[in-house]
Amino acid sequence: KQEVTQIPAALSVPEGENLVLNCSFTDSAIYNLQWFRQDPGKGLTSLLLIQSSQREQTSGRLNASLDKSSGRSTLYIAASQPGDSATYLCAVHSGTYKYIFGTGTRLKVLA
Amino acid sequence: DAGVTQSPTHLIKTRGQQVTLRCSPKSGHDTVSWYQQALGQGPQFIFQYYEEEERQRGNFPDRFSGHQFPNYSSELNVNALLLGDSALYLCASSPQGGEQFFGPGTRLTVL
Numbered sequence: 001k002q003e004v005t006q007i008p009a010a011l012s013v014p015e016g017e018n019l020v021l022n023c024s025f026t027d028s029a030i031y032n033l034q035w036f037r038q039d040p041g042k043g044l045t046s047l048l049l050i051q052s053s054q055r056e057q058t059s060g061r062l063n064a065s066l067d068k069s070s071g072r073s074t075l076y077i078a079a080s081q082p083g084d085s086a087t088y089l090c091a092v093h094s095g096t097y098k099y100i101f102g103t104g105t106r107l108k109v110l111a
Numbered sequence: 112d113a114g115v116t117q118s119p120t121h122l123i124k125t126r127g128q129q130v131t132l133r134c135s136p137k138s139g140h141d142t143v144s145w146y147q148q149a150l151g152q153g154p155q156f157i158f159q160y161y162e163e164e165e166r167q168r169g170n171f172p173d174r175f176s177g178h179q180f181p182n183y184s185s186e187l188n189v190n191a192l193l194l195g196d197s198a199l200y201l202c203a204s205s206p207q208g209g210e211q212f213f214g215p216g217t218r219l220t221v222l
Contacts, residue, residue: 004153032210034210034211036213041199041218042215042216043117043201043213043214043215043216044154044201044213045213046210046212046213049210089153089154091153091154097142097144097159097161097166097167098144098156098159098167098169099144099146099154099156099203099211100156101146101153101154102153103151103152103153104153
């Protein structure tokens with residue numbers, strides 16, 4: 001049974017810092033992994049999708065890496081801004097029809 | 112393209128009542144998945160519909176049921192509401208086997 005864990009649960013950093021969010025999963029047989037952003041009370045915004053054959057994806061200040069063998073993915077945010085404050089969720093698609101989500105990392109970037 | 116839309120945005124019901132939530136998928140998408148997100152948790156998979164049939168179901172009781180229409184839109188029905196059903200209900204659409212795109216969610220409060 002696939003389980004997804006995100007560490008840390010919460011993070012508070014000053015503006016301008018580079019930071020790393022971690023996601024680990026127990027079953028390496030995944031189809032893809034996706035990082036989402038969620039603002040309070042809102043839906044999910046897709047940030048990056050990494051296919052199982054890929055090692056990383058980049059979009060602007062965001063970079064996501066995937067290491068299937070170790071069951072880990074990281075989301076790197078460069079030069080953080082107060083507007084980056086949100087909850088970040090990773091979700092694993094294991095070839096069944098559903099995503100398995102972690103519980104998220106609540107990020108607060110202080111001005 | 113309107114993306115994934117959900118209605119209503121917010122809903123307040125009392126215990127024992129029944130509720131219907133609606134989802135219109137992104138243009139070109141034929142698959143709809145429903146997720147429940149309790150406060151402070153990651154989304155949990157409820158079920159997925161494809162070709163008007165339930166294709167996979169998560170660990171939710173039979174009080175949760177759904178439907179998909181020929182135009183691919185979908186409904187989620189919950190009977191005999193419990194306090195614990197209070198959550199954000201998210202709909203995601205995708206082309207078959209493709210990346211899921213999420214709607215803004217419906218916030219259900221059960222009193």
